[in-house]
Amino acid sequence: MLPRPGDVLHVTRAASVQFRRPLIFRVIKVHDWPTYQGWVWLEGYELDATGDAVSRRSIYVKHEGLRQLHIAEPRPHTVRTRRPVARTPVRVG
Numbered sequence: 001m002l003p004r005p006g007d008v009l010h011v012t013r014a015a016s017v018q019f020r021r022p023l024i025f026r027v028i029k030v031h032d033w034p035t036y037q038g039w040v041w042l043e044g045y046e047l048d049a050t051g052d053a054v055s056r057r058s059i060y061v062k063h064e065g066l067r068q069l070h071i072a073e074p075r076p077h078t079v080r081t082r083r084p085v086a087r088t089p090v091r092v093g
Contacts, residue, residue, distance in 0.1 A: 002040060002063055003027045008047070008070035015065030023047075024069065025059065038062050 031041035045053035
């Protein structure tokens, strides 16, 4: 299962050896860049203990090594009604 934008993940050494110190990561984008099978590039924010964004990062991880802490809620599709454009005559000349 691939992460989606809005998911909050716990990233540890199971995801990549570069994460000796685990981090909490909120996904903002899952890149479709070519990678090795089972690996993925993620764009997002490293979070502190209170859930505030500390820094923006791109990480390269094995998606099977990620643990989801919070799953993004699917947003309902909203249909906005368009207001008619007010057209007034224009004088030329």
